[in-house]
Amino acid sequence: MSAIDLLIVGAGPAGMAAAVAARRHGLSVLVVDDQPAPGGQIWRAVETVAATPRGARLGAAYRGGAERTATFRACGASYEPGSQLWQIEPGFRAFLTRAGKARTVTAKAIILATGAQERPTPFPGWTLPGVLTVGAAQILLKTADTVPAQPVWIAGSGPLPLLYMTQLLAAGGKIAGFLDTTPRGRVRAALPHLPRAVSGLGDLAKGLAWTWALKRAGVAVIRHVTELAADGDGKLQTLRYRTEDGRADAVPAEVLLVHEGVVPSIHAPLALGCAVEWHPLQQCYVPKLDAWGETSQAGIFVAGDGAGIGGAEAAELRGGLAGLRAAVTVGGLAEAAAEAEARPLRRRLARALALRPFLDTLFAPRPQAFAPADATIVCRCEEITAGEIRARAALGRPGPNQLKAFTRAGMGPCQGRQCGYTVMHLVAAAQQRPVGEVGFYRVRPPLKPVTLGELASLDETAP
């Protein structure tokens, strides 16, 4: 067992910036990350890819990550890629697995920089081979330059599908069409947020540039799609959709990539008993944080998209703030010095987040995303349908934890990462309660599925 000042979980923009800040003030820092190289999702594999033609195609924002990873590598933090953090006990004792062996580390403070996950939105056939998420497809594009041979259908809403489509076209891929699930009227609803968003106009321009690029490339766009269904015998063969106007079609399809926005990874904060609050626009929980990113549990910080979706620039700034605060509480950095250093970070953070109310309103998930038809599988691990959950939710007023016991939804290895929010919405609808009141599953350790053999390796006593 080793003892350090600060444990940082995740080596994306937030984790790397936190490490650099904490190291600057002399803390001993360990950064663990389950990926093989630093950069997180946004800068995945940037160290090896930035200087290649693929790096050129992925864009300047991607290539900019190489500088960050270099600074991080040089900051003096211990860095363990390929590590899974699967439990944190009070005190703090963290349990890690690397290369098949488990061990514990004690730390005085912990920064969770574990990012976000794509919002799962069940629809008929979403578990068929051939249906995957835009995020997963983008990982293949970044790490392996994998471009699907056949034209792909993209369905969803948010900035990522737009970005991915431009990257895919640049890499020589073909797009069969884009089923835009953003409801009608969203632009009008979002516009009032624009004045506050002036400082985020650069990002807005980027988004518009993506849209124009797609138009120029002649990508077919079908707007205001409300319903999706994937059909096929053992794999995706036909894609059906319906729009707000009642336009319906069935088209042949081999690959469908879906994306309905991202939500913070909240399993670790929930498992640690950190207070969370409901984000009504984005229909997800976010941890309750102070101005430094500290949670309701002293010594536990959340930085990056895990603190609320804000994008890479906000993630870096939040990481820097959390690193500074850790230097105060653990390393004896003077409060005033930390404040002085934090001031410009906070200003830049406010600017980086200025566009969020606009984007959150524009890309708020469509209501149909949380009301799948009865026959649709909601819990993929245990194969539980929306109908089973609705039926059980209507008997009495069970919450998600009781439904888990009744139906097994949420009992599988993903611990409700796929079905948690859908189940909340189904419960709310069946019981006519506000969704934010329903609550989430109790999160059981381990946070990552460690194996029996790995756990056994912790036991050093002779049998």
Add this chain to the structure above:
Amino acid sequence: MTTSGFDVAVIGGGLHGLSAALHLARAGRRTVILERSWVGRHASSATAAGVRTLGRDLAEVPISLEAMAMWHRIEAIVGDDCGFHADGQIRVAEFDRHWPDLAEREARMRALGYAHEELIDAAELRRLVPALSPHCVGALVARRDGAADPHRTIAAFRRACEAAGVTVIEGCGLDAVERQGADWLLRCGARRIIAPVVVNAGGAWAGKLAVLFGDEIELGLKASMMIVTERLAPLLAPVVSVVGRALSFKQSDQGTLVIGGGLQGAADLDRQSSSVDFVTLAKGARAAVDLFPMVGDVRIARSWTGIEAKTRDLLPVIGASPNAPGLFHVFGFSGHGFQLVPIVGAILSDLIVEGGTQRQIAAFAPERLMANRAAA
């Protein structure tokens, strides 16, 4: 709001409370269950749900055997088979040095006239559990034992209770009690319930409940940890434990491995929560991997603890309060209560309806754990 008209109020909607209520309602008693959170919230749903006579304390053997007969016709009792499979419980001797433990136990049971525990050699052990590591030398087996599904069991007992006319009130925690003539007035938040007879089936919190009635019963806590894994192809049917190590190992109907054995986590009664201690739990994982080497790469899906009451002698508390009229205690099962569920309800019904029982429960009397009984 005051509700009267009940003959019996059962405090605690765990399995023992449900079983007591079921038997009482079937005996014609108007029964209400007052449950602080929801039915089956704590130990009842956290249990490994072993249905075991094997290795029971001698004081428990008579009621455990009767309970086992009930498990074999559980569908007739509660309308569902509760996921019960009688594939046996097996206590394994890994090495020759562990064998005498088992042999002595079997000899003692035989001398007392019991035949349900049987010694088997390595060949028979291998036939029953082909997946077991070949280093194991033999075992003690109870072939009619097995395991059930805790969630199905809770649901079945609850349905049976409601069908028998039991009123179940969830979100109803007992705050205070008062004597009112021949009745107890039970205050649960804004709710007041009046009943002449009260059953304390409060599990880990039973000691605190007893104090409300003036009974001080020495109780400890258990927070036994459990592991459940991802699903596997069929690996074994019986429940396996092992001499000298904390391990209980079985496979559920869903294919997941359910691993327990009594390794202890931490419990916090006031916060109604408990937590897993992975350094300790690693011993259980080690035992599992030593006995079933092929499971080393199996992923753990989740782990948890359940809180329940533990007594000094590890025997339950079942019986009338020596101090408080109309109060009956049923708790303190110390980690092996699940199998006793059907019989415990029958015993409570005997005590409350008949005023006594032919069943052997003297060893479970609350008085043995009470310093203040002289004050009665």
